[in-house]
Amino acid sequence: MSKKTSRSRLAYILIGALLVSTIFVTLQPFLPKPGSDTPPLPPPPPIEKVAIPSFNVDSAFVFVQKQVDFGPRVPNSPAHQKCAAWFTGEFKRYGLSVISQNFKATHYKGTTFNAVNIIAQYKPNLPKRILLAAHWDSRFQADKDEKNKTMPIDGADDGASGAAVLLEIARTLAANDVNLGVDLLLFDVEDQGDDNGASETWCLGSQYWSKNLHRPSYMPYSAILLDMVGAKGARFMKEGVSMQVAPQTVEKIWSLASSLGYGNYFVPDPRSGITDDHVFVAQGAGIPMIDIISTPNEGDDPFGRHHHRHSDNMSVIDKNTLQAVGQTLTAFVYQTYNGVL
Ligand SMILES: [Zn+2]
Numbered sequence: 239m240s241k242k243t244s245r246s247r248l249a250y251i252l253i254g255a256l257l258v259s260t261i262f263v264t265l266q267p268f269l270p271k272p273g274s275d276t277p278p279l280p281p282p283p284p285i286e287k288v289a290i291p292s293f294n295v296d297s298a299f300v301f302v303q304k305q306v307d308f309g310p311r312v313p314n315s316p317a318h319q320k321c322a323a324w325f326t327g328e329f330k331r332y333g334l335s336v337i338s339q340n341f342k343a344t345h346y347k348g349t350t351f352n353a354v355n356i357i358a359q360y361k362p363n364l365p366k367r368i369l370l371a372a373h374w375d376s377r378f379q380a381d382k383d384e385k386n387k388t389m390p391i392d393g394a395d396d397g398a399s400g401a402a403v404l405l406e407i408a409r410t411l412a413a414n415d416v417n418l419g420v421d422l423l424l425f426d427v428e429d430q431g432d433d434n435g436a437s438e439t440w441c442l443g444s445q446y447w448s449k450n451l452h453r454p455s456y457m458p459y460s461a462i463l464l465d466m467v468g469a470k471g472a473r474f475m476k477e478g479v480s481m482q483v484a485p486q487t488v489e490k491i492w493s494l495a496s497s498l499g500y501g502n503y504f505v506p507d508p509r510s511g512i513t514d515d516h517v518f519v520a521q522g523a524g525i526p527m528i529d530i531i532s533t534p535n536e537g538d539d540p541f542g543r544h545h546h547r548h549s550d551n552m553s554v555i556d557k558n559t560l561q562a563v564g565q566t567l568t569a570f571v572y573q574t575y576n577g578v579l
Contacts, residue, residue: 315390440513512533
């Protein structure tokens with residue numbers, strides 16, 4: 239072995255070591271840190287917030303009028319059938335995917351109703367969803383009236399107002415894209431119950447839906463029911479069952495309404511529980527749903543004076559009330575996406 243040979247070997251070793259250390263220094267920022275298996279993920283890009291669209295109250299008003307023009311939407315009547323077809327056509331026109339859930343319901347007086355719950359889905363593939371619901375049928379008799387007690391009512395407020403707000407929200411979603419799932423659910427046969435009978439004689443559509451969900455294990459992020467949301471002098475109080483099942487949703491809605499200037503409609507006072515679709519949705523499907531329902535009066539009959547009377551017609555409908563509810567719900571949907579709520 240010669241000196242020359244060993245010197246050149248040493249040179250190779252030195253050059254090799256230099257190369258390895260250069261590669262290591264170059265790669266070091268990309269190598270895993272000691273104690274972690276994978277490099278840390280980059281922070282998620284902030285979501286681009288979307289503006290809250292204006293709720294078009296003139297359009298909502300026309301939707302109330304349109305329903306009333308069909309005549310009372312009592313199950314098994316031609317008006318009921320025509321109105322259901324109209325809803326379906328409208329939702330489809332706005333690009334929503336519609337499920338008509340047909341079912342038979344037995345009235346407490348014995349009649350079998352051909353009934354239909356209508357479920358309109360905005361962005362049906364998105365897992366995070368908000369459920370907005372209302373009943374669309376109108377009552378078969380004017381029990382509380384002085385005259386024509388056995389004749390059906392127009393149900394401009396009790397039925398048509400909530401459905402109109404939902405339709406207008408469908409139209410708004412179609413025109414103002416948001417990456418959030420929204421389900422608009424119209425319950426049938428809510429208002430054909432027995433005033434002197436069991437609470438189960440009411441809300442037959444929501445009772446059916448709760449046991450036959452349109453998709454298995456359906457659980458929305460938030461669920462809100464609207465009932466009697468269009469009359470002059472409406473007052474929405476914090477209803478008892480809503481406060482029991484979803485107080486956080488109640489708080490969000492009432493404080494949002496107040497921040498939008500509708501604090502005179504959304505009054506932060508408690509009111510005792512009311513038998514309405516949300517009760518059966520909570521009981522039957524375990525979905526915590528709140529009820530926005532006008533109860534301007536205290537005592538046994540908290541509803542407006544037109545309730546279950548013939549005066550529940552277009553003359554009680556007030557655009558200011560529809561605006562307060564419609565704009566609050568629109569803001570609720572878009573602010574939920576924005577991560578503000
Ligand atoms: Zn009613």
